[in-house]
Amino acid sequence: MTTRIVELRRGILKKNDELAAGLRASYTTAGVLVLNLVSSPGTGKTAFLERTLKELKARGARVAALVGDLETDNDARRLAASGAPVRQINTHGICHLDAEMIRKHLDGWPEVTLSGLDYLFIENVGNLVCPSSYDLGEKIRVALLSVTEGEDKPLKYPTLFNSADAAVITKMDISEACCFDRELALRNINEIRPGIRIFETSAKTGAGMEEWLAYLVEARGGAETLSL
Amino acid sequence: MHELSLVTSIVETVTETLAALPDAQKGARVLEVRLRVGALASVIPESLEFCWGIVSEGTPLEGSRLVVNLLPVVVHCESCGQDAELEGVQSFRCPRCGEPCSDMRQGRELEIDSIEIEDGEVKA
Numbered sequence: 126m127t128t129r130i131v132e133l134r135r136g137i138l139k140k141n142d143e144l145a146a147g148l149r150a151s152y153t154t155a156g157v158l159v160l161n162l163v164s165s166p167g168t169g170k171t172a173f174l175e176r177t178l179k180e181l182k183a184r185g186a187r188v189a190a191l192v193g194d195l196e197t198d199n200d201a202r203r204l205a206a207s208g209a210p211v212r213q214i215n216t217h218g219i220c221h222l223d224a225e226m227i228r229k230h231l232d233g234w235p236e237v238t239l240s241g242l243d244y245l246f247i248e249n250v251g252n253l254v255c256p257s258s259y260d261l262g263e264k265i266r267v268a269l270l271s272v273t274e275g276e277d278k279p280l281k282y283p284t285l286f287n288s289a290d291a292a293v294i295t296k297m298d299i300s301e302a303c304c305f306d307r308e309l310a311l312r313n314i315n316e317i318r319p320g321i322r323i324f325e326t327s328a329k330t331g332a333g334m335e336e337w338l339a340y341l342v343e344a345r346g347g348a349e350t351l352s353l
Numbered sequence: 354m355h356e357l358s359l360v361t362s363i364v365e366t367v368t369e370t371l372a373a374l375p376d377a378q379k380g381a382r383v384l385e386v387r388l389r390v391g392a393l394a395s396v397i398p399e400s401l402e403f404c405w406g407i408v409s410e411g412t413p414l415e416g417s418r419l420v421v422n423l424l425p426v427v428v429h430c431e432s433c434g435q436d437a438e439l440e441g442v443q444s445f446r447c448p449r450c451g452e453p454c455s456d457m458r459q460g461r462e463l464e465i466d467s468i469e470i471e472d473g474e475v476k477a
Contacts, residue, residue, distance in 0.1 A: 126472060137464055283443065
């Protein structure tokens with residue numbers, strides 16, 4: 126009996142990463158900007174997305190959304206009120222979305238073809254840990270944080286904030302009532318992800334939305350398609 | 354808490370690797386599986402180990418050890434022009450000059466590095 130070492134050097138999430146790379150290529154070919162929204166449950170991802178879809182649609186953009194939850198299609202019904210095509214993904218206990226779930230739900234979605242979209246939003250399952258490991262092929266990962274959550278959230282969940290391309294602070298309209306320390310929150314986000322774009326928003330009042338929409342248009346590289 | 358699906362994926366990958374070995378080495382037993390896990394990989398080594406025994410049962414990996422090699426975050430500091438290892442994941446600043454660093458060179462790894470196997474008996 127002899128023992129030997131066999132080198133593997135294989136990514137544990139290789140299957141997901143390969144699938145995500147395929148999705149990313151198809152998004153690029155179709156010219157659709159794909160965003161992955163991640164936060165804890167209750168941060169206000171759905172309200173923020175409702176407002177974003179409504180505003181983009183009002184400006185003539187072609188938008189759609191996939192929304193992940195363990196159970197119920199409550200969020201899909203809320204988002205569909207914007208008039209955008211929305212599809213619910215129920216994970217039935219799984220704490221994150223993966224590339225295979227995205228592929229499956231994009232296939233056989235009668236009202237949506239990627240090439241017919243300008244923006245596709247993926248609202249992940251509310252969870253600040255697991256979604257950060259799963260690439261969905263998105264161009265922009267957005268980490269959201271509400272003023273009710275505590276300014277040290279980025280320090281407590283560094284992986285998620287570090288892997289994000291943009292950060293959105295939600296519910297700014299109640300920041301005073303929550304004694305939200307804005308400077309501290311901005312500092313903490315920057316400590317974990319130096320130089321990240323941060324948007325301070327309220328889906329209720331619309332504060333900060335113009336800046337956010339301008340960022341989306343710029344990220345898509347198609348300023349001429351929308352009049353902001 | 355997705356460690357169970359990670360462990361399932363590790364066991365599958367190693368089992369596939371064993372199946373691809375030359376005939377003479379068929380029936381090899383896995384003694385050890387070594388992982389490289391970055392400090393920012395969102396994975397808890399203890400949770401991986403907890404799932405290990407359960408998932409590997411009844412596979413060629415049964416009874417093997419799981420060794421998790423944790424890798425610190427390494428950033429590239431533009432001011433210093435050098436890579437630097439961070440002590441923790443609470444502040445992404447160069448430990449030498451204190452400048453914020455967004456260029457990460459290590460820390461998100463989540464991979465099977467190698468396996469140690471004991472060759473099975475060669476069939477005559």
